[in-house]
Amino acid sequence: MSQPIDPPAPWWQVMAIGRNPRTTLVRLAITLVLVFIGFRVSIQPILVQGISMQPTYKDGQRRFLNQLAYRFAPPQRGDVIGIREAGKQVLLLKRVIGLPGERFRIVQGTVLINGEPLEEPYLLPPTNGVRNPARWNVPEVRLEEGEHYVIGDNRSMRQDDHYFGIVARDRIVGRLMNP
Amino acid sequence: MSPTLRKGLAGILSAGLVALVLWWFIPSEEQRIRKVLEQARASVSGGAKPADGLALLARVGQLTQCLTRDVEVQVDVFGGLSGNLNGVDEVRAAAAGLAQQFPALDVQLSEIQVGVLEPTSARVTLVATLETGGRNGRTAQEFELRFRKWEGRWYISRVSTVRALRSR
Secondary structure (H helix, E strand, O other): OOOOOOOOOOHHHHHHHOOOHHHHHHHHHHHHHHHHHHHHHHEEEEEOOOOOOOOOOOOOOEEEEEOOOOOOOOOOOOOEEEEEEEOOOEEEEEEEEEOOOOEEEEEOOEEEEOOEEOOOOOOOOOEOOEOOOOOOOEEEEEOOOOEEEEEOOOOOOOHHHOOOEEEEHHHEEEEEOOO | OOHHHHHHHHHHHHHHHHHHHHHHHOOOHHHHHHHHHHHHHHHHOOOOOOOOHHHHHHHHHHHHOOEEEEEEEEEEOOOOOEEEEEOHHHHHHHHHHHHHHOOOOEEEEEEEEEEEEOOOEEEEEEEEEEEOOOOOOEEEEEEEEEEEEEOOEEEEEEEEEOOOOEOO
16 A cells, blocks of 8 residues: 655745755754854954054945964964954954064154064055155064064054054954955 | 761751852952942943932942042043042042033943952953943943952052053
8 A cells, every 4th residue: 555645845945945844944053053153253343443544444444353363373464453452342453563573663654673674565655745654753672472563554644643552462353354 | 877977967068058158148259349340330320310419429429439548540541531540539539520521421341350369459450331422422441450458348449541552
């Protein structure tokens, strides 16, 4: 005696929820949980505010930070990084200029690393008579282990108006993903 | 089981139970510190409606109960407020001024970490989120606080802002 055979599910149902809806639901739940955890652990969305990273990043732009970028490798010169300023929510966006063990100095707007001028292609060329970088001066500092020197890209600002300096390694949250 | 052994076991169980109750109901030093922080936070935060003079005095009085007489406050926010306050009287005057200027000020504390905890001193870092009620009136700032214990109670002896970037 033959068993009655269930009629096949309509094609649109198979397309939408698969042949076995319960399995599809479990798979979907697992995927969502994994994606959520993955995002929480590795990626942090940020909203750029302020002008210190102009012209590279403008006020109001949305970007993502890779929080795993420095898990196995230290920050490199030129990386744009997120720095914990006030808790996990308020971050600073700056560019790494000086690395641990280096001597850092700015003379008339030119960054000197161990006495050698640093090429900075991310800075805007001088326009309309406005010199970029402006004539900043920072006395020499030797960066200790775990210290990085960070500055924003907008060097046409007055030095006193620009928040920059030495940051401890443990305050660096991650690297900007989409530079 | 012999009666002596039974009595001994009952004694151990009772002592364990008493210890558990004490542990549960007597707050730890960290909990005491957090309680002082909460009292300070509540006294700085305003209500929904403007406070009258008496309520303001009460709030400021509540704040000063959390501070040592020689409390130091060092504020240095890039592009913002900066200055020092020394002694409870200066802090009281500044708190009263702040409350009058921002009657709807709301302060929330988060990421409270009791770092160094010694018998009579402690160091705490936290993030204070201040909402003044106006447009764009929300700001967050990290602080380091030093606590001192005197006659069994914790008091705030130093408050200073923490900046992520520094020159040497």
